Every structure is written in C-alpha cells, then in structure tokens.
Amino acid sequence: MEDDDEEESAVDGIAGFDKGLRKLIINEITSTFQTVETQLVGKMVNLDEEAVLRLAKEQGWSVSNGIISLPLKAENEAKTTVIKENVKFEQLTKILGAANDI
Numbered sequence: 001m002e003d004d005d006e007e008e009s010a011v012d013g014i015a016g017f018d019k020g021l022r023k024l025i026i027n028e029i030t031s032t033f034q035t036v037e038t039q040l041v042g043k044m045v046n047l048d049e050e051a052v053l054r055l056a057k058e059q060g061w062s063v064s065n066g067i068i069s070l071p072l073k074a075e076n077e078a079k080t081t082v083i084k085e086n087v088k089f090e091q092l093t094k095i096l097g098a099a100n101d102i
Helices: 002-012 017-032 038-045 049-059 089-101
Strands: 035-037 062-064 067-069
Touching (some): 017 038, 017 049, 035 038, 038 049, 049 062
Antiparallel strands (some): 035 067, 062 067
C-alpha cells in the first residue's frame, strides 16, 4: 500500500496528468474496439458507471445494454488477410516421401 501512496504523490504535482492519461487510453480504446462493455471501459479509465456513460455521450459513442458501440475507424475495422504460399511440386514430393517413411 505504501508503494501506491508514493506513486500517487509522484504524479500529484503534474497538472492535467490524469486527464492526459485518460485521453490516451480513450484513443487506444477507439483504435482497438468496435464494441466494449461499459464496465471494462470504467476499469480502463478509472471511472464509475455513471461517469462512463457521460464519457460515452461526450465521445459520441452509442450505449445499449451495457455495451458501448464505437464508430468504425481504419484502426479498429476487421480486415481479412490472405496468405498465399508458393510450394513447388518438387518440395511437395519430398514432404510426401518423408511422410511415407514415418
């Protein structure tokens, strides 16, 4: 517990530290999630449920049944990835031959 007190006093003198850190976390949330539980956001930004709902309104997020829906951005949009491997026939015959030896 003493460590927590020391950490708090280390940042107490920095004006706007909490607000700046919260802004950084909110930016990461909007870049990472499409939907997220209000309770999880509250834990991430150290706010109670009522404050999270106010935050969601300020950010333009929609809230329904404890789930926050965030607007799609390039960072949080799901993308498909196609991986194409070029395996030559000679390589394939070596693999199949080795499998037969097992």
